[in-house]
Amino acid sequence: MSAFILDKLLELQEKNAYPLHMPGHKRNLNFMPYDFRTMDLTETGEVDNLHNPQDIIKSSQSAMAELLGAEHSFYLVNGGTSGVVSAILGSCNEGDYVLVASNCHKSVYNALTLSGVKPIYISPEITEESLCGGINIRNLFRAFENYDIKAVIITSPTYEGFTCDIKTIADVAHKHNAILIVDECHGSHFVFSDKLPHTALSQGADIVVNSWHKTLPALNQAAVLSVKSDKVDIQRIKDSVSMTNTTSPSYPILASIDYARELLTTDKHLFTSYLELVREARAELVHCKVLKLVNESIKGEHDIYDIDITRFTIMVRSEMSGSDVAKILLDKYNLQIEMAGPHHIIAITSVADDEKGIKKFVKAITDLDKKLERKFIEKIPFTSPNVFEPEMTPRQVFYSQKEYLPLDKAVGKVPASIIMPYPPGIPVVSLGQKFTKENLENIRLLQHQDVNIIGIEDNKILVVKS
Ligand SMILES: Cc1ncc(COP(=O)(O)O)c(C=O)c1O
Numbered sequence: 001m002s003a004f005i006l007d008k009l010l011e012l013q014e015k016n017a018y019p020l021h022m023p024g025h026k027r028n029l030n031f032m033p034y035d036f037r038t039m040d041l042t043e044t045g046e047v048d049n050l051h052n053p054q055d056i057i058k059s060s061q062s063a064m065a066e067l068l069g070a071e072h073s074f075y076l077v078n079g080g081t082s083g084v085v086s087a088i089l090g091s092c093n094e095g096d097y098v099l100v101a102s103n104c105h106k107s108v109y110n111a112l113t114l115s116g117v118k119p120i121y122i123s124p125e126i127t128e129e130s131l132c133g134g135i136n137i138r139n140l141f142r143a144f145e146n147y148d149i150k151a152v153i154i155t156s157p158t159y160e161g162f163t164c165d166i167k168t169i170a171d172v173a174h175k176h177n178a179i180l181i182v183d184e185c186h187g188s189h190f191v192f193s194d195k196l197p198h199t200a201l202s203q204g205a206d207i208v209v210n211s212w213h214k215t216l217p218a219l220n221q222a223a224v225l226s227v228k229s230d231k232v233d234i235q236r237i238k239d240s241v242s243m244t245n246t247t248s249p250s251y252p253i254l255a256s257i258d259y260a261r262e263l264l265t266t267d268k269h270l271f272t273s274y275l276e277l278v279r280e281a282r283a284e285l286v287h288c289k290v291l292k293l294v295n296e297s298i299k300g301e302h303d304i305y306d307i308d309i310t311r312f313t314i315m316v317r318s319e320m321s322g323s324d325v326a327k328i329l330l331d332k333y334n335l336q337i338e339m340a341g342p343h344h345i346i347a348i349t350s351v352a353d354d355e356k357g358i359k360k361f362v363k364a365i366t367d368l369d370k371k372l373e374r375k376f377i378e379k380i381p382f383t384s385p386n387v388f389e390p391e392m393t394p395r396q397v398f399y400s401q402k403e404y405l406p407l408d409k410a411v412g413k414v415p416a417s418i419i420m421p422y423p424p425g426i427p428v429v430s431l432g433q434k435f436t437k438e439n440l441e442n443i444r445l446l447q448h449q450d451v452n453i454i455g456i457e458d459n460k461i462l463v464v465k466s
Helices: 004-015 056-068 079-091 106-115 137-146 166-175 185-192 234-244 251-266 269-285 322-333 355-371 394-398 437-448
Strands: 018-020 072-076 097-101 118-122 149-155 179-183 207-210 223-227 291-293 311-316 335-337 344-348 402-406 420-422 452-454 460-464
Touching (some): 018 355, 056 072, 056 223, 056 251, 072 079, 072 234, 079 149, 079 179, 079 223, 079 234, 097 106, 137 149, 137 166, 185 207, 251 269, 269 311, 269 355, 291 355, 322 335, 322 355, 335 344, 335 355, 437 452
Parallel strands (some): 018 335, 097 118, 097 149, 149 179
Antiparallel strands (some): 072 223, 207 223, 402 460, 420 452
């Protein structure tokens, strides 16, 4: 017998690879000075109740709202996922048209199914190196011209650290009487420095979801949903948050959000010195030719409004794949990065990183860069319409009978899941959309280039039975 999970975690603890990934506490005990194991309680009466906060949780949530510039902030112990679902359940009605950026996270697609709304998809722009860019404003207007949209849902920043022009998107949405929901799960740290992109809430978004655990020193699953809007029914949001979060909320998670908020609000110097470190790292990495750091020069292109400088998105312009680079970083340098794609890697830093860790990463990348030969990387052959309404709603897809079909037999059917190459992380076929001959040709080209495609298994896809 083995304690399978525990044994693996103990092995990794022993190996102690430096974490350039989430969660943002980076296992740094200076940013986690309390033994949260001894704080794992139930609602004894003294510690308030997340589902009806009247005391310490209420006070902490109010302090959070003040920090974020929100009217209301709700703590979440089921991650940003529960926040995204609550935002949509709490603000949209069954049958409403909702404009959804097609690069959104799985939790948005799940929320579309749960809420029974009718999505209209809008595809973001794509960079020269096949990364997902921002939302084009002309396309946004086109969507509003054709549909009576009640809410717009976008992801900003993206996984690669690119933000959209939130202010303009919010203005357009409000002019058409719609609300703007922003999945800002990867940008919770923006509020702590004016050297980082503006927060979505400060730019006019109505509802914003932040996964504090991703980029701040808080435990996994710690997240916050905030509202600043006269168009949102707060009681309904509160009920939705309650519906999507466990009735046994973890006090260690709640305490970790509270602690991170208090620490970073009081000690502003922590973020100043962290960003100094980030700037020094970027200044060195910018000289690499093969492992090419995506830098601020990309702003303004492909509707990318701003970039998160704390996130190191690095293109791998070599024979080697991103996964090969990730393996070398782990095996040779004991550095664990967040993600590796065919032609890029992502390393996530946070205020809890130590100087030694970041310097080790910079040295590893610069050393490796010198050994690699540069190769031209072709843009992936990807096509997706700008704005489109799918044939079925995600809810109709969910409740349908399904079958697996080989790709060529699936033409004309509606797939039961999104079919998405990563990169760019934008679906070729969004949920509810019919699979066409052009999609098939596109997928064949992508497969020819060894691009990983989510939603295809052994050349088969799950489709709605007709
Ligand atoms: C863009 C985006 N939104 C939402 C989520 C869900 O957040 P969480 O993991 O906190 O549930 C993720 C998770 O990776 C994400 O990448």
